[in-house]
Amino acid sequence: MATRAAVAAPHLLRRFFCSNSASSSFPFVPTPPPGAVPSPARPTAEPNNNLFVSGLSKRTTTEKLREEFSKFGEVVQARVVTDRVSGYSKGFGFVKYATLEEAAKGIEGMDGKFLDGWVIFAEYARPRPPPGHLNDNSPQFGRQ
C-alpha cells in the first residue's frame, strides 16, 4: 500500500532539511562578490553649486522650482528643461545656489520630497561641456 511510503517519506524529508546546517553549499547566494568595486561609475557628480532635479511633474514650471528650492537657500538660477519644439517640460530641471552649503541643504531638503504629486530627486549636477571660443556661431549666446 501507499500508506507505508507516506509514513517513511516525512522521515527522509526531515533528514534532508536538517542536513542544511552547511548553508555554504546552497546555490542561492544573495551576497555580492567580495571583489566587486563599490562604484565603477558614480551616478552622482561631485559637490557643486548646481543641482540637477529629476522626477518633476510635467506641470512643474521654473517659477515653482525656484520657489520650492528658495526655502533652503538663495537660488541664483533655476530652470526647468522644456522641449524647444513641443514646449512641454521634459520632467527635470536645474537649480543653482549661491553657495555649496546651500546646495547641500537644498538636496537634503528637497530630495525624495513631493512636488506637484511627483517624487523629485535632487543631486549635484555635472559640469557642462565647454562653450568653446567666443564666436558668432557659439550656441551659448543668449542666457547666462
Next chain:
DNA sequence: ACTGAGCGA
C-alpha cells in the same frame, strides 16, 4: 496624447 529615465540652448 506628454506616456517617466535622465543632465540644460
